[in-house]
Amino acid sequence: MLRSCVSRLRTLAVQRGLPGGAPLPAKDPWSPRVNPGAGRRERAAKPGCVRGDPRSFSSEVMHMDLSLPNPSWSEDMRLLFDQFMKKSEDGSWKHLPSYKSKFTQETEDIKIYFPDAKLMKEKLSQAQLFPRSLEEGLGFEYAMFHNCVEDRTVCIFQGGPYLQGVPGFLHGGAIATMIDATLGTCAVVAIGVAMTASLNISFKRPIPLGSVVVINSQVDKVEGRKLFLSCNIRSVDEKTVYSEATSLFVKLDPKTRLT
Numbered sequence: 001m002l003r004s005c006v007s008r009l010r011t012l013a014v015q016r017g018l019p020g021g022a023p024l025p026a027k028d029p030w031s032p033r034v035n036p037g038a039g040r041r042e043r044a045a046k047p048g049c050v051r052g053d054p055r056s057f058s059s060e061v062m063h064m065d066l067s068l069p070n071p072s073w074s075e076d077m078r079l080l081f082d083q084f085m086k087k088s089e090d091g092s093w094k095h096l097p098s099y100k101s102k103f104t105q106e107t108e109d110i111k112i113y114f115p116d117a118k119l120m121k122e123k124l125s126q127a128q129l130f131p132r133s134l135e136e137g138l139g140f141e142y143a144m145f146h147n148c149v150e151d152r153t154v155c156i157f158q159g160g161p162y163l164q165g166v167p168g169f170l171h172g173g174a175i176a177t178m179i180d181a182t183l184g185t186c187a188v189v190a191i192g193v194a195m196t197a198s199l200n201i202s203f204k205r206p207i208p209l210g211s212v213v214v215i216n217s218q219v220d221k222v223e224g225r226k227l228f229l230s231c232n233i234r235s236v237d238e239k240t241v242y243s244e245a246t247s248l249f250v251k252l253d254p255k256t257r258l259t
């Protein structure tokens with residue numbers, strides 16, 4: 001069970017931007033020493049490359065793990081991150097890296113769903129993961145951790161100023177994005193490549209812009225290719241429930257093409 005979970009997590013890492021088949025980088029978070037010293041996102045400025053420029057497609061930016069702390073993170077965000085990194089030391093939780101580019105090249109898991117692999121490669125060459133497409137600190141700052149034994153994914157999330165809806169609060173679409181991303185991650189780790197078939201969100205309290213919240217997701221039921229998941233968003237002190245959601249993800253059928 002644990003072995004298949006680790007393998008699924010590795011697959012997820014590939015889907016999140018690691019070149020398929022390429023050796024994992026030296027800072028491989030899946031190595032036995034889980035993210036040793038993870039704590040600071042290094043953003044070495046490169047000549048001609050604006051730091052965090054959302055339009056930049058340099059491979060350095062595309063392959064940087066953006067789920068590590070950066071200067072825009074608040075103290076709450078850092079404390080939570082450190083707490084989960086601590087929990088990851090015994091292997092019960094795993095820190096999931098996250099990159100701008102989800103598909104740097106064809107990955108074995110995805111390409112079978114496209115009838116024209118060449119066209120897909122062209123289309124994806126400039127694609128970016130939506131929640132990672134805004135500059136550092138302005139949009140979605142988040143880190144996810146997965147617990148394979150409990151089939152749970154936790155996302156710590158700080159919504160930046162570009163995610164405003166009603167003045168001073170997060171836009172509902174931004175909240176839905178992070179719910180979908182967290183549930184989607186939980187689903188993919190659990191059953192492999194899957195897509196959201198339905199998502200039902202109850203927005204209970206507005207989330208203040210710039211605050212840190214915790215998204216707790218879990219697998220409730222598996223029926224064949226169907227995976228039912230639920231989640232809630234709470235304040236760091238757990239006293240406020242901001243949102244609750246239920247969802248259905250469907251594992252893609254290898255016999256069916258996406259286009």
Ligand SMILES: CCCCCCCC(=O)SCCNC(=O)CCNC(=O)[C@H](O)C(C)(C)COP(=O)(O)OP(=O)(O)OC[C@H]1O[C@@H](n2cnc3c(N)ncnc32)[C@H](O)[C@@H]1OP(=O)(O)O
Pocket residue numbers: 015180181182184185188195196197198224225226248250251252253256
């Ligand atoms: C690491 C990743 C993090 C990011 C996560 C982000 C995830 C996303 O946002 S994905 C984007 C949004 N989702 C989409 O665009 C998906 C669009 N929909 C589709 O492509 C297809 O409908 C898809 C793939 C969901 C299912 O298609 P397909 O595999 O052909 O399923 P199909 O054979 O019709 O149905 C399988 C089962 O699911 C059920 N089902 C399918 N769709 C739905 C639905 N919308 N609602 C309820 N049930 C459904 C069917 O009734 C069937 O159930 P049963 O087996 O009991 O008869």
